[in-house]
Amino acid sequence: MVSSVKVHCPRTLPPAGRARPLPPAALFRPGRWLHLPSHGPAFRAERPQRPAPKHLVHALSGNNRNGHASSAGDAEVEEAVNLDDILGQGEGTPAAAQAGAQASLEDEYEDDDEVIGLDDIIQGHLGDEEGEDTDPEAESGDELLDDAPEGPHELRRNEYPEPPERRWRLRDLLQAAGVVALGPDGAELPFSSLPELEISNLLTCNSPQGLDQALYVCVPATDADADGHDFADRAPDQGAVAVLAQAGREVPECSVPVLRVADPAASLGRLAAAFYGNPSRSLKTVAFVGTHGKTTAAWLTRGLLEETGALTGMIGTIEYAIAEDRLDEEGALWAPEEDDPSADRESSSPFHILPYEGKYGCPETTPDPLHLQKVLAGVKDRGATHAVVELSLQSLIRDDPVPEIAPDVLVFTCLLDDDLPVGLTPAACCQAIQQAFARLAPGSTAVINVTDAFGAELAASVAAAGRARVLRMSTAPTPPGSPPADVFAERTKHSIWESEVVVTTPAGRLQVILPLLGAAHVGNALAAVAAGCALAIPLPAVVAGMEGVDVIPGRSEVIDEGQGFSVAVDAARSPAGVARALRHASALGARRLLVVLGGRGDATPEARAALGAAAHAGADVLFLTNDSPGRDWPDRIISHVVAGFPEAVRHRNLGAAYPWLQDPHRVPQWYQSFLTQYQSEVGRYVIEDRFSAIRVAIGMAKPKDLILVLGKGHEDFQEYWGGQELGETVKGWFDDRVECRAALGRLPSLEKLKDLDRSFLPWTRYPEEREGMLASILEEELKSKGTAEPAMRQVFGPTPAVAAGVDGADDGA
Incomplete structure (x- = not known):
């Protein structure tokens, strides 16, 4: 009998033990199941033997994915490994790290060797009885660099067509964009009466630099504290030859012509689209809207498009890109303008800040209308045929971008009103999404998740309008009397390593296995499958393309270095998002759920307390740490998070000499072991240094555990405040994925210390030594x-x- 298994992407080496050849195309007739002879298990509840992901993000981070630390041998441990050894000594305390942030930047890690962390412990700093020294090259990891990825490939500048220079007469540009200039009395001016000016660029107060022969458009500033009209007099100094301002609005005296229009902000998108030749009309564009799932669904869709051979552009939260080359917000190929201090490092260091330089950074999910068109033009000019675009709810409300990008497929992922962007209401979000679908061009396709009531109503209204074809998808059976879903999940299976989804589509049934954890990603997978169906992509390419996406940076990203437990990095950071992530993770069958997270500096005390309540309710073992404290103090943030714990937990040990839910370095050294004992009793640890918190969590994990490192996702930096009056922060490099991979690389050496009990803190040679140690x-x-x-x-x-x-x-x- 022939069993059904998944199809592997032909351009990706299949994981060991699971290789399957591609079947002949005849097996993929419409309405048939994808049958293949089985050469291995289709789904693994145990750890899959897949190679480490090869992805540009990891290469850019300087991460050494394949290296391992030198062995510490079977050295005898003469004393307990307590939290002080792990987190550092002397000046390496949270307070010292804050006060000395600038000093750390200046000395550029010259004193790294003075900090004792978990690396030092498992590489031999505890020593054996004879005090054997560790190879200095092994300590630094330099011997591993030969096996490390070579980093980002050279930008393929010579392989792309050179973007054209664009020049417009001012009157022609306004006429092409349908923007009408107004006279002093509010009457429309004929285009022929406009000044004879040549326009080579568009400029706003949000532009990063000045440009010659530019039309300056007065729009609100992105920081919402200023308006472009306030800077009109400075525009000529930045290359502007004309200014477009709102009728009736005063502007500072200007040395160039000032044209008046009804709404310059609304005109910007049309002007930019016209100036760059309406690039989206030359592209097959798939856009995603919703509160959650846009990034994951967009990356899976990008994968299936690339599987067909389509040169694809990407605009979203993680990057703007064409193929594997990143773009800046001007639509140009991105290249670092300065050296990257982390390029040769395997990880960061505890209690130190490595300057954040030479990095791509994290772009705005959806750029403003001008830069959206610039990036689309940068994609189209270099020969792309398709584009995938994430549309944030903020951009839908602020810019109404759908008419200018004219998506061929618009996908609604979901609307979770308990986890909306800050400042937005459910009513405003619903209205913005409805308006986006109402603005679709005739002949386009609306892919709508009808799992909830809002999605079902949205699909009905779009279908009634008759402008766009509606493709319904659902993660659950549709209610009786409702139109059936066209794409739906027939069966799902989840483990701590991956998820399997069996999908029914109008073209047939398929099965995909993805390295994404939990039921929350079923809808994201369905959105990508439905987008592929809307574009008439063959099912084999849909399956192979989605499975060819090794990793979606920071989105339930599994870090697999061959360990017996699972580690995943995810961007969930809001109280509702964390609660949802832990709820789905608890259903994966893990032995224990270990969670590393922290409250952010820009969150309110109430939000931090809600985060603490969600984390405490869902985690078996919890490590509270830093997550970009910004302009707040880490200990203060953690006190707010702890305030969300149940009273029965917070009021334990009321007679203790010091509050027990704080970092051990905040108390005298003699008390640290008592504090860790108190924290071990409830499995709630406070380790302010995120580097150390990740290492301790990985060191304490046991087979079949699941570690979730939450909050940062793909973000590769932290921001700290040194107490300056102006509130300026210091930005340092820190990537959860890099830190997890580096820590896992050290794990084999740590595991050679056979009689080291790592179940609780402090770590000891034998469990009974913990009691004797505290007593002594x-x-x-x-x-x-x-x-x-x-x-x-x-x-x-x-x-x-x-x-x-x-x-x-x-x-x-």
């Missing part, structure tokens, strides 16, 4: 101080030696 610390404290805190006695009760010390202290008083 207390005894030494009593000898030196002659006093004892009642809270310290509560840990294990007084030993005879401790009791004698207390009695002696009392007698001496």
